[in-house]
Amino acid sequence: MMRIFVGEDRVAAEKAIRTTLGEDYEVLDGEELAVTDLPSIFRGVSLFETEKRRILIKNLGENTAVWEKAADYLDTPHEVVIWEMKLDKRSAGYKRLKGEGVEIREFAEKRPPEVKLVFGILDTAMRNGAEAVKAVEKIEEKQDPYMFFGLLVTQALKKYGMRQGTKEKKILKILAELDMQMKTTAMEPWLLVKAALVRIAET
Secondary structure (H helix, E strand, C coil), X not given: CEEEEECCCHHXXXXXXXXXXXXCCXXXXXXXXXXXXXXXXXXXXXXXXCCCCEEEEECHHHCHHHHCCHHHHCCCCCEEEEEECCCCCCCHHHHHHHHCCCEEEECCCCECCCHXXXXXXXXXXXXXXXXHHHHHHHHCCCECHHHXXXXXXXXXXXXXXXXXXXXXXXXXXXXXXXXXXXXXXXXXXXXXXXXXXXXXXXX
């Protein structure tokens, strides 16, 4: 099977690559390949191999001649991931692969969240946890959860400084527990953030 991963979020892309290919796989530089290399890459097997190969090809899109031939090998028996930092969606190679239904996953680089955005979500959480979760779901693919959490704490501290009430104290306690969870558990950070927002609404 052939998959294409695109984007500059290296951490997320590398995690997805390990999930797909495992920890032990071949790495090829797409810019150095020739069209004549493709049969041995996508269909070739070794006499000593008993399982399908797992192959990562980087920057194949930079090699126009080879890139346009990649779709000829969609029947590959091997597990192949093509990883591109950027990709010209106007190229014939891309259009052909997309038209053939090849899985294309995008890993856009996360942006620091805006203070106003975080402040609005915290305000919403204090009234309605479900609405706060919906607001997070609209931004989570393009935002960094750890930066979001840092700003969330900053806003909560500001609220506590203005009004040191019981609710404000409970919110800080919830965020302190969230901080520990994000540092010590393997759960997705956004799931932890959403759960904390629901708890805030219940205080």
